[in-house]
Amino acid sequence: MKSTRFDSAKDLILLWTRLWGPLGDRRCVMALDTGASDTLIRPDILDGLGYNPRDAGGVTTVTTALGVEPGYWLPVKRLWALGFEFNDFRVNAHDLPEDCGLDGLLGLNFLRQFNYEVRSKEGVIRLELA
Template sequence: MRSETSYDLDGDLIVIDASLLGPTGRGTVRLVLDTGSTLTTLTPAIAEALGYTSTDRVSRSVVRSAVAEEPGYIVRMAQLSTLGFKLSGVLVNVAELGHEIDGLLGMNVMSNFNLEIRPIEQRIILERLAPAS
């Protein structure tokens, strides 16, 4: 299956829309596509609006930057829909990001696809291949 989606820029950052489903809510967020982020990350305010708290955590986490370490926790998201695909059970890190963004789309989601970014066209092409038999 293949999907083509346009994206927005916030400065030099690629920003995409995502729909999220949690235990008590659903919402639409703006995520920065971040190939340097291992895990998809949401701010605590977004996670709480969907019904996730630290009591739902799978494990604890620490987000390290050049200037600080932020404690966080990892939850299993009921559903994440973005770039033309729906994924269930995605691990999502919940931590303060220190910027005015809802979160990051990390490699734990993107590694499920062949990914092509076309900056001049501001399009992302994703392709999910059938598993080898």
């Protein structure tokens, strides 16, 4: 069981994450999003790491309350979050509003590897590999 602390006073559950690509690695801040089926990363972050839309595994559509927008998915070399890391991890490349300040959303395709508990008042997430 691993525990990660977050600031429960914030509107979002903000997490430190780390991504690796052909051009290095980037530490980023993502929001935990149990309403997102996939993990989402800004395309610019992926571009800066040396990924290219031509490397995409496929085209995706991102459905939000505001409509449906196209995106693409690709496997990132390595992703670290909440004390665990995975190789060749599938992420969806899609923009977020710049002023929201997020690099991405950590979605259910990451979380479903685990049994987990979000203790909102305490500001703690506990995970164990399922």
